[in-house]
Amino acid sequence: MILDAKNLAMPPRLLPVSFTIDAGEIVHFIGPNGSGKSTAISMLSGLFEGQGEITFMGQLLSDYDLPSLARMRCYLSQQDRPAFSVAVYHYLALSLSALNNPRVDHVQHALDEICQALNITDKLNRNIQTLSGGEWQRVRLAAACLQVWPAINPEATLLILDEPAAALDIGQEAAMYKLIRRMAEQGIAVVMANHDLNRTLREADKVLLLNNGSCVVKGSPSDVMTVEQLESTFATQVQRIEHEGRSCLIFND
Numbered sequence: 001m002i003l004d005a006k007n008l009a010m011p012p013r014l015l016p017v018s019f020t021i022d023a024g025e026i027v028h029f030i031g032p033n034g035s036g037k038s039t040a041i042s043m044l045s046g047l048f049e050g051q052g053e054i055t056f057m058g059q060l061l062s063d064y065d066l067p068s069l070a071r072m073r074c075y076l077s078q079q080d081r082p083a084f085s086v087a088v089y090h091y092l093a094l095s096l097s098a099l100n101n102p103r104v105d106h107v108q109h110a111l112d113e114i115c116q117a118l119n120i121t122d123k124l125n126r127n128i129q130t131l132s133g134g135e136w137q138r139v140r141l142a143a144a145c146l147q148v149w150p151a152i153n154p155e156a157t158l159l160i161l162d163e164p165a166a167a168l169d170i171g172q173e174a175a176m177y178k179l180i181r182r183m184a185e186q187g188i189a190v191v192m193a194n195h196d197l198n199r200t201l202r203e204a205d206k207v208l209l210l211n212n213g214s215c216v217v218k219g220s221p222s223d224v225m226t227v228e229q230l231e232s233t234f235a236t237q238v239q240r241i242e243h244e245g246r247s248c249l250i251f252n253d
């Protein structure tokens with residue numbers, strides 16, 4: 001087990017919720033605006049204190065120092081504009097500063113793979129201030145993946161992403177989910193807040209549905225994302241249909 005959260009809370013934003021995260025597991029937090037998703041996943045980063053107990057790799061999260069946390073997990077907050085002005089490759093290099101002297105050829109290989117996966121290879125010499133919203137988000141994602149890429153960081157275990165697909169078009173979103181699956185296949189646990197319920201239905205191993213700061217239900221996507229639970233939580237009409245062997249949600253309002 002990577003992480004064990006017991007009675008995680010920050011009232012009234014988040015009421016006590018307990019869950020575990022295993023190696024290679026993809027966990028989605030879903031729920032309406034203001035339901036506590038960002039609050040919950042930000043606490044897993046170890047940067048925000050709240051109530052309850054988080055055990056991360058067998059040790060209390062609060063007992064880790066920041067350099068150790070930077071090697072073991074990465075936290076990508078909700079999208080913000082760049083605060084400073086550097087080239088993309090320079091920005092990506094900042095992700096490596098926490099790592100223990102990774103081999104240069106391994107770094108180059110990781111960089112090539114991540115940049116190709118997120119389609120930013122042609123952006124490496126651009127200033128981050130000049131990127132579009134979706135391009136900047138892909139650069140932020142690339143930096144996050146680089147920080148916890150197993151081939152250059154053997155201590156990496158957890159990737160925490162707050163609405164990573166915000167600002168991405170459907171093609172770039174598909175590429176992002178492919179990369180997330182690739183990270184999970186390498187044993188990295190991925191926890192994310194998400195609004196695209198069809199993606200959650202397809203991509204998540206475990207889902208926590210929040211409403212008004214409380215966890216309404218948690219479990220597998222098919223158990224959690226029933227029409228009744230989604231309609232009552234989101235106060236909108238939902239239909240779930242089967243299409244080519246896959247469940248698909250339709251929103252009629």
Ligand SMILES: Nc1ncnc2c1ncn2[C@@H]1O[C@H](COP(=O)(O)OP(=O)(O)OP(=O)(O)O)[C@@H](O)[C@H]1O
Nearest residue numbers: 012013014031032033034035036037038039040193
């Ligand atoms: N820094 C803060 N101080 C006080 N209240 C806050 C703070 N940040 C968020 N909140 C409140 O806590 C509640 C939960 O917010 P949170 O950001 O966790 O929701 P969310 O589910 O991630 O929402 P969204 O889908 O809109 O991103 C909201 O009512 C929000 O207004």
